[in-house]
Amino acid sequence: GAVVSQHPSRVICKSGTSVKIECRSLDFQATTMFWYRQFPKQSLMLMATSNEGSKATYEQGVEKDKFLINHASLTLSTLTVTSAHPEDSSFYICSARDIGTSTDTQYFGPGTRLTVL
Amino acid sequence: QKEVEQNSGPLSVPEGAIASLNCTYSDRGSQSFFWYRQYSGKSPELIMFIYSNGDKEDGRFTAQLNKASQYVSLLIRDSQPSDSATYLCAVNPKNTDKLIFGTGTRLQVFP
Numbered sequence: 412g413a414v415v416s417q418h419p420s421r422v423i424c425k426s427g428t429s430v431k432i433e434c435r436s437l438d439f440q441a442t443t444m445f446w447y448r449q450f451p452k453q454s455l456m457l458m459a460t461s462n463e464g465s466k467a468t469y470e471q472g473v474e475k476d477k478f479l480i481n482h483a484s485l486t487l488s489t490l491t492v493t494s495a496h497p498e499d500s501s502f503y504i505c506s507a508r509d510i511g512t513s514t515d516t517q518y519f520g521p522g523t524r525l526t527v528l
Numbered sequence: 529q530k531e532v533e534q535n536s537g538p539l540s541v542p543e544g545a546i547a548s549l550n551c552t553y554s555d556r557g558s559q560s561f562f563w564y565r566q567y568s569g570k571s572p573e574l575i576m577f578i579y580s581n582g583d584k585e586d587g588r589f590t591a592q593l594n595k596a597s598q599y600v601s602l603l604i605r606d607s608q609p610s611d612s613a614t615y616l617c618a619v620n621p622k623n624t625d626k627l628i629f630g631t632g633t634r635l636q637v638f639p
Contacts, residue, residue, distance in 0.1 A: 443625055454632055455572070455629045457627075515559075519564075519571040520571060522570070522571040
């Protein structure tokens with residue numbers, strides 16, 4: 412149980428293009444999903460909290476117009492990196508909380524490695 | 529002061545030994561605590577969580593929480609080379625659904 416998928420697992424794009432990453436909870440419902448970014452040899456940095464049916468809450472320093480988040484259903488959240496630049500190259504990981512439990516446990520997707528040329 | 533602190537390591541232990549990983553946190557109102565394991569190039573996977581003071585055991589893993597000292601640890605018994613990874617401590621502060629992660633401790637188990 413508590414499986415989270417991400418698609419794509421790896422993407423290479425040209426500078427200036429937009430990239431959409433999907434995060435799905437496969438066997439549970441998640442009213443809240445989280446998006447993280449991790450640069451090499453660094454820890455996870457929370458980018459935003461995605462709530463089903465409402466606007467995402469972004470962490471300080473994260474541009475909401477550049478990183479568009481949509482959480483249209485209880486099992487799907489998407490992150491779109493708009494006008495990507497080489498400095499956006501990173502490992503993007505989503506996590507989801509199971510609303511069927513009383514814990515705050517977050518289950519992580521396998522991550523998406525983005526390379527912007 | 530960082531909200532969640534861990535020694536970056538590497539912590540090197542021989543196969544079969546006990547590995548002890550430590551974490552301190554700054555928000556005294558924090559309510560839940562998590563240990564994740566992250567292999568290189570992969571996303572974190574949950575090992576266990578703990579809410580109450582004391583010990584919680586799950587197989588070879590034991591989490592220990594001391595809220596008075598704002599300290600949480602993870603013991604890995606009978607360490608195996610496959611346990612070699614970065615271990616992330618995460619804390620859920622009061623009145624938020626976010627997790628605050630430490631920078632992780634790299635564990636190396638050598639045969």
